[in-house]
Amino acid sequence: MPDLVTGPPQRTRESGGGIRVSAEVDGAQPLWFSVDETFAEMLSERADHIAVALLLPAMRYGRNLHVGGTVTDTLLHRLNHDAQALVRSVHPEYRTITVTADETAEAGSPAAGVATGFSGGVDSFATLSEYTGDGVPSSLRVTHLLNNNVGAHGDDGADLWQKRFDGLRPVAQELGLPFIRVDSNIGEHYPRMGFMQTVTFRNAAVIHVLGGGIGRSYHASEGSFGNISMPPRHGDIGLVGAMTFPLLSTAALTLESTSSGMSRVERTLALVGRPVSRHLDVxxxxxxxxxxxxxxxxxxxxxxxxxxxxxxxxxxxxxxxxxxxxxxxxxxxxxxxxxxxxxxxxxxxxxxxxxxxxxxxxxxxxxxxxxxxxxxxxxxxxxxxxxxx
Structure with missing residues (x-):
């Protein structure tokens, strides 16, 4: 198979007021991510998100990956070693490939922002409870909520995504936190690859796009530590997020799996008696x-x-x-x-x-x-x- 080659990330202004970060991909549609222009200063200049986003499809189809632009050196190293070993433990049919980039650079200083994806589900509420409550160290306290359109709403889920986002706005308002919507066509680059089998890398790519303003991110775990096993059932890579996210981190951007210390029952019961739980969407x-x-x-x-x-x-x-x-x-x-x-x-x-x-x-x-x-x-x-x- 020919190599999978991308151009460097480029920014363009969308007619609706968004900022799109896109990269040309040989033989495919450009890979793009879009945020409201209010959050333009949070966008990263690097191409780390491209490497993370396209690793799985490159491995799935046995194509070496070359990323245009600059990729953080430690991330590139891990994508060539332990990250692929972990992926192949989950998806043994995937192939080992070589990932290269136009340039590499050391990680810079981490940004001050701390983000967590918020879908309104049991797991994301558990993360909010742990990292927005009293006694949370300032360096760990959530400063931004994210809501991503990377496949969870279906192939034609724009309307559903908008409706779900609107239903969750009051939670962000009550917490006094900015709520960032990130749109993407990343799903188009995962042909015949299920959402739950690739979810970790889709959401990690979003965080790297925002690496100019986010230095730490929380990803609500699907299960508890006691339920982690290899390979996970049905190839659900989200079940091993506690092992995956550190391999997708850099010195400037820490990705973490959260709430694995709680069982699903405990997370559900933690909603009881909390007025904000009226926005629960499971x-x-x-x-x-x-x-x-x-x-x-x-x-x-x-x-x-x-x-x-x-x-x-x-x-x-x-x-x-x-x-x-x-x-x-x-x-x-x-x-x-x-x-x-x-x-x-x-x-x-x-x-x-x-x-x-x-x-x-x-x-x-x-x-x-x-x-x-x-x-x-x-x-x-x-x-x-x-x-x-």
């Missing part, structure tokens, strides 16, 4: 017309059941959730939960058992049937793999 329903959480997708069900077991669901109905869709699907969800091998699901079942939650014999029977079917499918896949050898 839903995976991509319908831009919805006005609240759908209350029947798996994320809504998990959150609502956790709150119900704790006796706190009424606090979140109807401002955050709607009871009827949840109750209609609850028995079916029990079976899904009891048959699941996902660490967060196992944790929720244990939480329910500890509180004497009644799952019902019907749900347990359906869970047993689901496990039997899954074992049969796993066995069939194993036979097909052996036959192909």
């Amino acid at each position: 839903c995976v329903d991509a319908n831009p017309d919805r006005t609240t959480n759908c209350s029947h997708c798996w994320k809504c069900m998990r959150t609502m059941l956790t709150l119900e077991i704790a006796g706190s669901l009424d606090e979140f109905v109807p401002a955050v959730f709607v009871r009827e869709p949840y109750e209609r699907r609850r028995e079916q969800y029990y079976a899904e939960l009891l048959s699941s091998t996902e660490p967060n699901d196992i944790e929720l079942v244990e939480f329910g058992d500890a509180h004497g939650w009644h799952w019902g014999l019907g749900a347990r029977g359906r869970a047993l049937a689901r496990r039997t079917e899954e074992h049969a499918r796993d066995a069939a896949r194993g036979i097909r793999r052996r036959l192909r050898r």
Whole structure:
């Protein structure tokens, strides 16, 4: 395969008042990121974000990567060594490549800004609670909130992204923090590569774009330390963020995974009694017309059941959730939960058992049937793999 070669980052002014940082990419659309011109002074002059953004697609398709412009020397070194080793532990089908740049330079001094992505979910609220509360050292206290359009809202999710962002503005206003929207076409450079399988690098690239004003960033962990395993289930690279983000850091920009010391149940219960929690948005329903959480997708069900077991669901109905869709699907969800091998699901079942939650014999029977079917499918896949050898 030919090398993947980019031009250096260039800035242009958008008609709507944004500043776009783009780089030409041979054989593909330019890679670009855009922010409101209010935050133009936070943009980095370096091309670190290009190297981070394109490492995974280059590895996926076995193409050496050459980045136009200047890349921080330590970042380039790690992208050629441990970062790739970690990626291949998660995605063994990816290939080892060589990453080069027009120029390298030592990291400068870190900027004063401390940012965290804020989606309104359980994990991002947990990070806010830890790093905006009393007693947080000034060097660790969050100074900026980010909301990125890098794939979580779907391929055509601009309307949904805008609606979600507008719904979260009051949180930033209550905290007195600037709220930065970062748009990008990075998803176009990840063909046939799932969002959850690449999420760490997509969001890390955004932080490097803002490296002129941000010196530290927090990325809400998907799971707790006790649930970290290699390789992560389904190639979900976000589950090993605690190992990945340090490899994407420099002396001028520290990327950290946060709240891994808390379980999903603990993070959910930390929302109880906090007025700001009325802005909670955990839903995976991509319908831009919805006005609240759908209350029947798996994320809504998990959150609502956790709150119900704790006796706190009424606090979140109807401002955050709607009871009827949840109750209609609850028995079916029990079976899904009891048959699941996902660490967060196992944790929720244990939480329910500890509180004497009644799952019902019907749900347990359906869970047993689901496990039997899954074992049969796993066995069939194993036979097909052996036959192909």
